[in-house]
Amino acid sequence: MRMTPTDLSDVNGHTYTYLLNGVTPAGNWTGLFRPGEKVLLRFVNGSAMTYFDVRIPGLKMTVVAADGMPVHPVSVDEFRIAVAETYDVIVEPSGQDAFTIFCQDNARTGYVRGTLAVRQGLEAEVPPHDPRPLLTMEDMGHGGMGGTHVGGMEGGCGMGKPKGMEGGCGANMSGGGMDHAAMGHGGQGAAAKGDDRLIDMRAMAMSPKLDDPGIGLRNNGRKVLTYSDLRSTFDDPDGREPGRE
Structure with a gap:
């Protein structure tokens, strides 16, 4: 079993350059705002298989829709967006002329960034990558194995x-x-x-994960969106209670 504890993404920044609205990080895509106004941003992950963690340092984001469905507003610092997911967020930029839209991949191998600014040509500080996360046995559904990461398994049998x-x-x-x-x-x-x-094969220790921010986002000091935060603004049109999990 040749697997490393950082085996999170096959398509990553070691090979590819990530784009924001077709623009590279060096190109610095820029969206303009007037101080004090509310700005609606729609994030769509159009990648083939890469997850991104999105934040705008210095700004709170209020999530108002997920995959086109309106939800009760949730104020967050960061959210993870999976392939083909869509999030609508509202921000109110003020206090400075430029803010960085920072989207790092979940394996921490690369990022794409853009800028919200009062005029073209401005840019804000780009934050460094977060620490590269390590997978644990619990992350792979084997929580009964002590929660240790899978390091040491790269050479073959592993674990002695x-x-x-x-x-x-x-x-x-x-x-x-x-x-x-x-x-x-x-x-x-x-x-x-x-x-x-x-x-x-099946996971040895299955457990609900709707309130889990995800690998690399737990206890990072920021308010991270979870699926359990998302509540639709309308009643379930079906109305029936679920018959099974």
Whole structure:
């Protein structure tokens, strides 16, 4: 298993240059505002497979719509936008002539930026990348494994070799008569109990994540939008209670 704890994005800034409205970071796309006015910004992630973390240092953003659906206003410092998602936010620039729109990818390999300014040609300070996040076993649905990151697995078997495996990854792996079903491992590679669909693998420790800001955004000192913050402004037109999760 050759996997690093920073394996977050295959399409990233090491290879590609990110664009904002077709403009590179050096090109500095600029949107104009008049001090004190409310400005509606619509963010659309048009990438193929890259997530971005968006903030405007010095400005609060009020989220008013998600994927075209109006929501109760939520004031945040930052939000993560996935592929093809759309967020409408309102900002009220004042107190300075320029603000940076900063969008860093979730793997912290690159960014794109633009500027809100009172006139063309201005720019504000561009913040540095946040620290590069490390995946933990819990992030991959294996919370019962102590929450440690997957470092040390790059070389092959990783995590040390049990007795009888000294000869390599494939040596003597019969298990010595262990009852894997009794250990909770029987659901992998076979039909799950009570389910007639074949499932190759399932997470060992599933849990709700709607209130989780996401990898690299937890406890960063900023108010980050979560899916649990989003409440539609209208009642559910269906009206039925959910029958299952």
